[in-house]
Amino acid sequence: MNPDVQADLKELDGTLSNIETVADVENLRTEIDELSEQAGRPDLWDDVEAAQKITSRLAHAQGDLRRLEELRRRLDDLPVLYELAEEESDDSAIADADRDRGKLRSEIESLEVRTLLSGEFDPREALVTIRAGAGGVDAADFAEMLMRMYLRWAERHGYGTDVYDTSYAEEAGIKSATFQVHAPYAYGTLSVEQGTHRLVRISPFDNQGRRQTSFAGVEVVPVVETTDHVEIDEKDLRVDVYRSSGPGGQGVNTTDSAVRLTHIPTGIVVSCQNERSQLQNKASAMVVLSAKLLARRKQEERELMDSLKDSSDSSWGNQMRNYVLHPYQQVKDLRTGLENQNPSGVLDGDIDDLIEAGIRWRKQTETESTGA
Structure with missing residues (x-):
């Protein structure tokens, strides 16, 4: 085989091997198996948003794996094509192999760009x-x-x-x-x-x-x-109960049914006294607190996005x-x-x-x- 062609194929092999290492092909196969299992569950579409994420990620992962495997197969085939063409002194076959090598180089270099995306947010949509x-x-x-x-x-x-x-x-x-x-x-x-x-x-x-x-x-x-779900650790809450107040003469002020929740890490305070029982008021207050924590988190995310703008x-x-x-x-x-x-x-x-x-x-x- 021509020494220049041999050197070029060796360089392409090194570049593709590096791409395969960064992509972690074995981990990619494992991820596809796990996503395929999730996509096959009967209750998959009970949560439409989650189902779309699973099926989308599965399609992209399968596409990435197919592309890597196809490039590897084509690269492994090229030395054989050159050897057969040279044995038969077939200039046309050598020219075809040269064209395939040029196209393969272009595709490998294009895929190599993905390995340069190593920023914290680069994998995101x-x-x-x-x-x-x-x-x-x-x-x-x-x-x-x-x-x-x-x-x-x-x-x-x-x-x-x-x-x-x-x-x-x-x-x-x-x-x-x-x-x-x-x-x-x-x-x-x-x-x-x-x-x-x-x-x-x-x-x-x-x-x-x-x-x-x-x-x-x-x-x-x-x-x-x-996601819209907010985890609240009970250890982060201070719960105060007190007697509900209202217009004079109403029964809401006869028991300690009102609830005030303080979220210690953030200092957010919410109260509820509309319900008759302490348990009901606490449940309603938790709904309000969850909404406030979600709003706070989204505000922080907006500020983060602003900091990333050029x-x-x-x-x-x-x-x-x-x-x-x-x-x-x-x-x-x-x-x-x-x-x-x-x-x-x-x-x-x-x-x-x-x-x-x-x-x-x-x-x-x-x-x-x-x-x-």
Whole structure:
């Protein structure tokens, strides 16, 4: 076998082995078995939300495993294909093997990007918000173009999406929109898209056909994994009972039936005296306390999400990517320097190369900043 081909195959084998180690293939198989068992339970759909999470995670895990196993099989087959082609001096077969090797390299390098997503929130699903910036109606139209780009990207990969809110502009396009991408590592993947995007084109809304520059901001935050159930440890509660009070002469004030609950860790205090018995009042107070604790937790989560937002979003001078449709055709990422000469394809969701370059750039930047 050609020494250069042999060296390339060895390098690909090392890269794929590293991916398999990071993905923990054996653990992935175990997870699939456990999820399959859960998905087969007769009462699975009694809890629709939990069932959707189980079936979605199972589908993604099975897809990840199939992809790894397919890449490994194809890589293991390549040396045999080269040997057979060389034994028969079949130039056509060697050319076919070279093409397969090139395609395999591209797919392995693409999958390798997943191993670079090691942030605390990277495995989460993503909430994406797009806002029109400077540029009037063109900016609103551009914001809608970006929204379509990301939804098409998700569709290409088989990821589910839910559009939660869309604020339409008066003439065309949108003022803002928020949608969720349902896929493992959606946040880690799309977070590199956060920032200011700039479009240059001949405005379809200008009667004189002048060139227009417009801006839109993309914000990406991880979906917080919570449930509506709040665990309250009895040891964290101080329970006080007292005589209910009310308008004079009413019977509610004849027994110590009112209950005041103090949640010691948070200092939240709730009281209930509407029920006739102490047990009923305590049960009602626990419902109120649970609701207050849940509201507090969600507020903390919102504050956490705010802390993860890019502080440079509102600064339209800090563009991270340019989309030029006139006088030439080009998409250029200003962080990585990557250029794509097919903006129509990019705006139709073909953005994997831009995302992968962004992830590699971010990892390199983090490594350089920490000196690792």
